[in-house]
Amino acid sequence: MAHEETVYDALDHAHGGEGQWAFGTGFDDPLAGVDTTVPEGVHAADLGAYCLMLGDDALVLCQRLTEWATRAPELEEEVAIANCGLDLLGQARLLLARAGSCGVLGRSREHATDSIPDEDALAYFRDADEFVNHHLAEADGGDFAQTMVRLLVASTARLALFARLRESRDPVVSAIAAKGVPELTYHRDHAARWVLRLGDGTAESHRRAQAAVDAVWPLTADLFTATDVERRLVHQGVAVDPASTRDEVRDVLTMVVERATLTVPAWPADRPSPGRAGEHTDELAPLRATLQGLAREHPAATW
Amino acid sequence: MSTALEVAQTVTDPELPMLTLADLGVLRDVRTEGEQVVVTITPTYSGCPAMGVMRADLVHALHRAGFADVDVRTVLSPPWSTDWISEAGRRKLAEGGIAPPGPAPRHAGPIPLNLGPTRRTATCPVCGSADTEELSEFSGTACKALRRCRTCREPFEHVKEI
Numbered sequence: 001m002a003h004e005e006t007v008y009d010a011l012d013h014a015h016g017g018e019g020q021w022a023f024g025t026g027f028d029d030p031l032a033g034v035d036t037t038v039p040e041g042v043h044a045a046d047l048g049a050y051c052l053m054l055g056d057d058a059l060v061l062c063q064r065l066t067e068w069a070t071r072a073p074e075l076e077e078e079v080a081i082a083n084c085g086l087d088l089l090g091q092a093r094l095l096l097a098r099a100g101s102c103g104v105l106g107r108s109r110e111h112a113t114d115s116i117p118d119e120d121a122l123a124y125f126r127d128a129d130e131f132v133n134h135h136l137a138e139a140d141g142g143d144f145a146q147t148m149v150r151l152l153v154a155s156t157a158r159l160a161l162f163a164r165l166r167e168s169r170d171p172v173v174s175a176i177a178a179k180g181v182p183e184l185t186y187h188r189d190h191a192a193r194w195v196l197r198l199g200d201g202t203a204e205s206h207r208r209a210q211a212a213v214d215a216v217w218p219l220t221a222d223l224f225t226a227t228d229v230e231r232r233l234v235h236q237g238v239a240v241d242p243a244s245t246r247d248e249v250r251d252v253l254t255m256v257v258e259r260a261t262l263t264v265p266a267w268p269a270d271r272p273s274p275g276r277a278g279e280h281t282d283e284l285a286p287l288r289a290t291l292q293g294l295a296r297e298h299p300a301a302t303w
Numbered sequence: 304m305s306t307a308l309e310v311a312q313t314v315t316d317p318e319l320p321m322l323t324l325a326d327l328g329v330l331r332d333v334r335t336e337g338e339q340v341v342v343t344i345t346p347t348y349s350g351c352p353a354m355g356v357m358r359a360d361l362v363h364a365l366h367r368a369g370f371a372d373v374d375v376r377t378v379l380s381p382p383w384s385t386d387w388i389s390e391a392g393r394r395k396l397a398e399g400g401i402a403p404p405g406p407a408p409r410h411a412g413p414i415p416l417n418l419g420p421t422r423r424t425a426t427c428p429v430c431g432s433a434d435t436e437e438l439s440e441f442s443g444t445a446c447k448a449l450r451r452c453r454t455c456r457e458p459f460e461h462v463k464e465i
Contacts, residue, residue: 030354030377031377032375032377033343033375033376033377033378034377034378034379076441079439079441079443080441082441083441084441087348087349089350090351091349094349160413172379174380175380175382176349176379178379178381179346179382180349182382182465183348183465186440186441186463186465188416189440190440190441192416196418255416256416
């Protein structure tokens with residue numbers, strides 16, 4: 001007992017007693033003790049693929065947001081962006097763990113050692129063509145205005161989806177969605193207020209906010225066309241057809257952009273999302289290198 | 304000898320050490336199944352990085368009290384709400400210099416956009432003034448906002464409603 005006087009001793013002990021435990025390593029399974037039985041009549045591979053889509057959007061956008069660490073215009077804003085990223089990372093971990101429980105580890109398991117949890121194998125050991133996030137998440141962050149416009153679009157679309165997914169027939173997806181809704185509400189409000197402030201600010205902030213809106217708008221083309229997986233899961237009561245969120249998403253975005261005294265660009269024609277099919281832009285490669293470099297170089301690293 | 308529940312109820316939150324996990328509403332259930340103690344906890348936010356520490360603290364405390372076999376399980380539903388923070392917890396937060404949350408918003412249908420300055424209020428935990436302003440909805444941990452008192456000028460943290 002004397003050797004476990006502090007929590008760090010206890011954690012170190014729980015992780016092999018090598019004295020290398022540090023905050024941020026050796027995470028437990030985020031679904032520990034959660035019933036991960038796939039509901040009757042639901043195709044496990046489809047459910048896993050769907051969780052991977054929703055998880056990758058969060059994982060990749062989180063990585064983009066954390067690029068602002070040490071670079072944000074003010075300390076409070078840096079903390080805010082990191083907080084949004086942390087929420088998304090939590091959603092990604094839960095969704096990737098759910099995907100793992102449905103057996104969709106793909107090639108990642110061949111690269112990862114057995115001791116690595118499913119969600120880490122999926123995050124760190126998949127190749128670019130196995131990532132299924134929308135291009136909206138991976139697009140380069142641009143300047144601060146573009147980061148906030150992208151966060152506004154991404155959180156508006158995700159909130160509309162998650163609000164409906166609270167009724168999903170998969171209890172794990174439903175619980176993750178219910179937990180995510182209040183988090184995404186904070187992100188959307190935060191991003192919307194910045195877009196207002198920048199758009200209705202100085203001539204320079206207005207110009208850059210408009211450029212950001214113009215740059216991000218085309219990426220909304222990918223958000224509203226269901227994949228085959230989603231279509232099948234909609235029938236099973238598990239997924240939400242993204243087309244059903246289109247009007248709400250466009251209404252919210254239009255309201256914010258108009259209030260910000262900016263011009264709402266023409267909406268792009270909907271198209272099937274290339275990202276959902278594993279086709280990505282060149283912008284994903286450096287992001288993935290930063291995300292995965294350490295884990296691939298030192299697969300069982302602790303520090 | 305203390306019961307497993309009594310022991311689990313003494314474990315404090317790693318980020319808000321003035322509060323127990325029970326005060327915070329994170330400790331959902333403690334029961335005994337044969338020789339095994341099964342503890343159920345729920346995360347405050349999806350990305351709460353303190354879950355591993357909470358889990359280890361609970362196991363540690365129960366081991367020290369003589370419960371050898373402890374299983375700590377996660378429950379995600381219903382999602383944690385600041386409404387679950389106990390009255391004692393709210394008092395301890397205020398005494399510790401952190402403003403406790405007001406009632407959490409509840410939305411059945413589409414979630415309304417909030418574009419204006421947040422309307423939430425908080426009393427300064429230093430001087431008791433109600434004249435405080437929000438600096439940022441995000442602070443040192445996911446569950447807190449940053450505010451400043453206009454009367455005594457002290458900045459302080461506020462557990463934000465969720």
